[in-house]
Each structure stands twice: as C-alpha cells, then as structure tokens.
Amino acid sequence: MQTSLEKLRPVEHLSQVDKIEMSLQEYLRTENFQPGDSLPKEMELAEAMGVSRTAIREALSRFRTLGIIETRKNRGMVIASPDVFNNMERVLNPQLLDDETMNEIFEMRLVIEVGLGDVLFLRKHNADFSILEKIIEKEEKATKKIDIVKYDIEFHSMLYKLSGNKTIMRFQKMLRPVFDHVYAKLSENTEAFAGNIPEDISPVTHSDLLNTLKHGTPEQFRNQMRTHLMVYFKKLSTE
C-alpha cells in the first residue's frame, strides 16, 4: 500500500517550477533543438507560459546545472551538448552513497576491467607498453604500503587510458573515489588479506597481465584479469 502511494506522490505535489521544467523539456524535444541553437529570451518564455521570470530562471538554472544549456550575458541562451558524467561527478563528491551502492559500483569496475580485454587488443600500440613497464618497475621497488597502492591504482588507470575509449576513461576517473573507498575498506580488513594489499596475494601479477597484453590473446587477458581480481570477487560475494 505504501509503495503504491509513493508511486503517485511525485506527480501530485508538483511544484510550479517542476511543471515549467517539464514543459521546457517537452518544448526542446518537439522543436528539435540542436546544440548551438539559441533559446528565446527569459522574458519571452515567462510571458508565453504565464509565469514570473523568477520561476523560469529557476527551471533554466536546472538545465544549466545539468549542462543542457549555456548562457552568456547579451547573447542569450544556447543549447549545449552536456557532458554525461559531469553531473554524476558532483553527486559522488559528497560521498553520500550507501555501502550497497558502493559495492555495486566496485563490482562494476571488476566487470569492466575483465571485459576490457578486447578493446585493449583492438587499440594496443607498442609504444604504450613502456608506460606500463615503468609503473610495474616502480611498483616492484616500492616498499611502503601506500606507494604500492598508488602504483597499483596507476597501473589499472593506465589500462583504462589505453582502451582508447574516452567515455570509459571518464567513467573510471569519475568513480575512482568510490573504487578507492571500497578498496581501502577491503585492504583494512586484515582478516581476509593478513595486512597485505589484496592484489599482492593474487596469483596473477601486473607483469603477467602486461606480458599477455604483449604476446597473448584477448581471451587469455580476460582470464588473467579475472584471476587477478579474484580476491575482490570472493570478498564481495560473501557479503
């Protein structure tokens, strides 16, 4: 009963600005606005919809927040092509997410890195290997736990970069705080890892991964990455 009520509540006490927002959204869609097109002036919109400029501005402010429009002083407002992930980033910063979502996002990371093999092989260039080699070298020389973690993260980040897919890269960059948070939480758990960094006790090293990337196949890479990250899968699945 409660759930069904919650379903229809949002449409009921719809604020006026909410309605304006929807109306404008509809307007943009039906008029088929494209990035670069300019919108009517605030006053014109206000008069057309029979509301004050204040209310219109608040709705427009939301669009500005989402990156759908951009405004400049005398030029008016123009449609922009929004950066899909920019908004998520702002939401993630305050770290308001509950643990379940965090774990799910971390699991998504695992899924992506395993599946990343094919794209990596599609776009790998010999020049890239040296970068990974240098990171591995630094990692092996490192003694402090904090450094090992740092280079570990650097290695995985570089893989995203080498995927050549800017959106995937952006996605990783954005979710890094979440990754790090879950990662740190798992690392702290000395029961499971005996104080070691999780991947330190993994049967597959970064060096192995690089080697496979050089001379192996996508399939081998996927399997190795799966094994490399196995410790996380095990940990997450038991919760």
Next chain:
Amino acid sequence: MQTSLEKLRPVEHLSQVDKIEMSLQEYLRTENFQPGDSLPKEMELAEAMGVSRTAIREALSRFRTLGIIETRKNRGMVIASPDVFNNMERVLNPQLLDDETMNEIFEMRLVIEVGLGDVLFLRKHNADFSILEKIIEKEEKATKKIDIVKYDIEFHSMLYKLSGNKTIMRFQKMLRPVFDHVYAKLSENTEAFAGNIPEDISPVTHSDLLNTLKHGTPEQFRNQMRTHLMVYFKKLSTE
C-alpha cells in the same frame, strides 16, 4: 596558447552562484553532512555568505536538481542520498550526444556484457533460466524484424537483471536509448549486415549463451558473449 587560456577561463568568469555552489559543497563536505541531516535556513545561509537569498536559492536549486538535497515547506532542507544515475538520465533524454560519445557508450555496453559472466555465475539461480528460455522461444517464433529486435533487447536486458547488481542494471536501463540508437543505425547498414539483425548472423545464439550459463563456466560464457557480440566490435573498430 589557446588551450592554456581555455584552461583557466572557467575560474575567471565564475558566476557568483558558481562560487556559492562550491562554497556550499565544501561546507557539506567539511561538516560531514549525512543523508537525513537538515541544513540551515536559506536566510541564515544568505547572511552567513553575505549574498541575497535569490542567489542562495539558485545554488540550492542546483543541489535539488542533482538530488543532493530535498526541501519541504516548513521543515527546511535535508540532505538526501542522490540517485547517481538519475541526472544522467535527464541529460540523455534530449539526445544531444554526439556520435563519438554514442559509439563509446555502446562499446562500453559490449565490454560490460562480456565481463558480466562472472557475476552471472556468482548469482545464477535455476529459477531464472525459464525466463530466458521463454524469451528465446518468442524470439525464434518471431518473423517480423521489429519483434526480433524487441526480444533480442529483452534477452540482453534480462541478463543485466540476473546479474543481481542493481547499479549495473540501472546503468543499462539508463543507457538503453543510446544502445538502441546505435543498434538501429548499425542494423540499417545493409552493406554490413545484408538487412539482417546483427546478432542474427552471429555464430553464437542466445540459446548457446543460455546453455553455457546453465552448464558451462564463466570463461566459456565470456568467450561466447564475445563471439556473440563480435559483429559490433568489428563494425565499431573500422570507424
């Protein structure tokens, strides 16, 4: 030279509301606000920061848009736990994305579905198979192209669902419009697919995937999914 200028431009003509937004963001972080906590009144914030209530409200409106806060008439404002993907969804609706981003998002889908194997095997239950079987049955009976596409999408959507990861599911649901768009564009390309649905000419069928999910291993599933989606990888990589 131009690039370096563009780099610092954003900080220059930072609107006052932008500054307020950052300031509030900082405030929320340092004061360690948790979901459910209530914020000071608008007037208090305005006075504390030495700006008008209008400006504060516009900044707060952004937070409301992003789902960081919720406001009720006399109760004031409280911190909410934002739905990470809700904002992206609103941005995606107007379909303002450029082709490159679309393709990259589609590629991300491929990466995820290949990597999804492990999670699926982790959480698979026998009861789920019957659902997939029914979809495959309907798909095989279908004759119209539009129906085949429909059940094809349904099958893949169900896999996301069976992953048991609500965040991944949410992600797929949100990006579905993009998937469909790229998918439709590729399907239209009669040169590459001779009028067939891409996956129709794939050497691995949905039935094969289900069978592997039932009796196979995650590794086999990954490989089969990779082969199943191969046609897309080929198509995307040549662009």
Next chain:
DNA sequence: AGTTATACATATGTACGACATATGTATGGC
C-alpha cells in the same frame, strides 16, 4: 485527560521591480 479544532508562527515557493554587468551594435571623430 485525551482528542479534535482553530489560530498562529515559520520556512520555503512565487512574484515583481530595480539596478548591475557584460556583450553587441550604432554613432561619431580622426
């Protein structure tokens, strides 16, 4: 006493009017 009804206080929502600021455009001087 406990419950309901009413009135009041309060915080957000909306509106209007004024001025600030920055950008585009026209005018005038050289």
Next chain:
DNA sequence: GCCATACATATGTCGTACATATGTATAACT
C-alpha cells in the same frame, strides 16, 4: 577605413512582499 565612445539589450543579482504549506501551541469539546 579605423578606433573610441555611447547606447541598447539580455542575463545576473538584489530586496521586498506575499502565497502556501507545515509544525506548534492554544482552546474547546466529549
């Protein structure tokens, strides 16, 4: 023709007033 200045215009910011809804205290009633 070019440059500087002045003006027009659209967004940005502000202050005030009032509307609306929620919470709270007071009063009336059974």
